Amino acid sequence: MEMTVAGLACARGGLPILEGVSFHLGPGQVLILRGPNGIGKTTLLRTLAGLQPPLAGTITAPAETVAYAAHADGLKAVLTVQENLQFWARIHGTDTVSEALEAMNLADLADRQARNLSAGQKRRLGLARLLVAGRPVWILDEPTVSLDAASVALFAGVVRRHLAGGGITLIATHIDLGLEEAAVLDLSGFKARYQSGAFDEAFA
Amino acid sequence: MTALLLRDLRLAVRAGGGFGLGLAFFLIMVVLVPLGVGPEGELLARIAPGILWVGALLACLLSLDRIFALDHEDGSLDLLATAPIPLEGAVTMKAMAHWMTTGLPLVLAAPVLGLLLNLPGGGYVWLVASLALGTPALSVIGTFGAALTVGLRRGGLLLSLLVLPLYVPTLIFGAEVVRRGAEGLSVTTPLLLLAGITLGSIALLPFASAAAIRINLR
Numbered sequence: 001m002e003m004t005v006a007g008l009a010c011a012r013g014g015l016p017i018l019e020g021v022s023f024h025l026g027p028g029q030v031l032i033l034r035g036p037n038g039i040g041k042t043t044l045l046r047t048l049a050g051l052q053p054p055l056a057g058t059i060t061a062p063a064e065t066v067a068y069a070a071h072a073d074g075l076k077a078v079l080t081v082q083e084n085l086q087f088w089a090r091i092h093g094t095d096t097v098s099e100a101l102e103a104m105n106l107a108d109l110a111d112r113q114a115r116n117l118s119a120g121q122k123r124r125l126g127l128a129r130l131l132v133a134g135r136p137v138w139i140l141d142e143p144t145v146s147l148d149a150a151s152v153a154l155f156a157g158v159v160r161r162h163l164a165g166g167g168i169t170l171i172a173t174h175i176d177l178g179l180e181e182a183a184v185l186d187l188s189g190f191k192a193r194y195q196s197g198a199f200d201e202a203f204a
Numbered sequence: 205m206t207a208l209l210l211r212d213l214r215l216a217v218r219a220g221g222g223f224g225l226g227l228a229f230f231l232i233m234v235v236l237v238p239l240g241v242g243p244e245g246e247l248l249a250r251i252a253p254g255i256l257w258v259g260a261l262l263a264c265l266l267s268l269d270r271i272f273a274l275d276h277e278d279g280s281l282d283l284l285a286t287a288p289i290p291l292e293g294a295v296t297m298k299a300m301a302h303w304m305t306t307g308l309p310l311v312l313a314a315p316v317l318g319l320l321l322n323l324p325g326g327g328y329v330w331l332v333a334s335l336a337l338g339t340p341a342l343s344v345i346g347t348f349g350a351a352l353t354v355g356l357r358r359g360g361l362l363l364s365l366l367v368l369p370l371y372v373p374t375l376i377f378g379a380e381v382v383r384r385g386a387e388g389l390s391v392t393t394p395l396l397l398l399a400g401i402t403l404g405s406i407a408l409l410p411f412a413s414a415a416a417i418r419i420n421l422r
Binding site: 046049050051052053063064066067068070071072073074075076078079083087088090091092093129 | 207208211214215218219277278279280282283284285286287288289421422
């Protein structure tokens, strides 16, 4: 699995905010996106995940290969941990729920309703969904929010195993995950220049 | 895709509100009408088809904004849009879950409530038949409205305004089936038109709903 992004431009709310974003990731490579708040990390990740079309440029990895984890975990409060994960496993046609629970240290909580989880436990459950999606490209938006140090290390281990299996990972984060092998892309340099007429183009 | 249907049904049953709300509204409305109109059996019998259909329609309308709003809030909708199942299939399943939790209970409760409104004997079969045939259209059209307004703050009002005109043909032909049935006339024409509306909605609107969601998620 490889991912090549060339000359990508994306917009938020109709206004171009990033342009000329290019990078290449081979199997087992991880890229960390950095940049100040509002630079467009989430917008870029949503574009790569196929949730919004790019204004320009190309992405070689089709959206069907991407597992996306955003700020919202997509959990249902009245379903148990097991049921939440089982649902996504069935949607993705996989059968690795117990392994995913084990990997994210959630096995003991399997029968608890998601509403009774702590914020960090919810996050771990949200990230466990990546494991049942069975997709080669992981796109993670601030995955470590509300995780404690032990859970961050646990998750870094999960990411490493994914990479060792030939997967690709993109992470937008301000926190050091301890992935020394990661390439870093600072988005500050790709800020879209303000052009007169940008408004009209965006709404054309 | 059945996983999505089962999850929605399970959520509706466990979360309570979604499941009972429409039915409770229908019961309250139909019980209150005879109290408001007075004990004139003949008048009640004449307005019964219309009241039952308007009640069912409003009960459906009540739970529409929940179809996508909750999934949008907790991020599930983003994940469903990127999932391997086609979004068109997902919205069809959402509409079906809405019908099974809202429309189907109405169909089952309607004959009992027909009694309260003094519906003439010949009308009961056609009441059940017309609701069973017409309420799926209400759910599918409503899902389209919900898809159009997903992500809007206080989209509920806009949703009602968008959906109500689309509900009108279903209401007219649905109530007409019951009225003709109650009077012992032939119901073929309105029944076929009602079936046509439902089948047409089911065939076309999932594509429109999925397109609307894709645009709203951007």
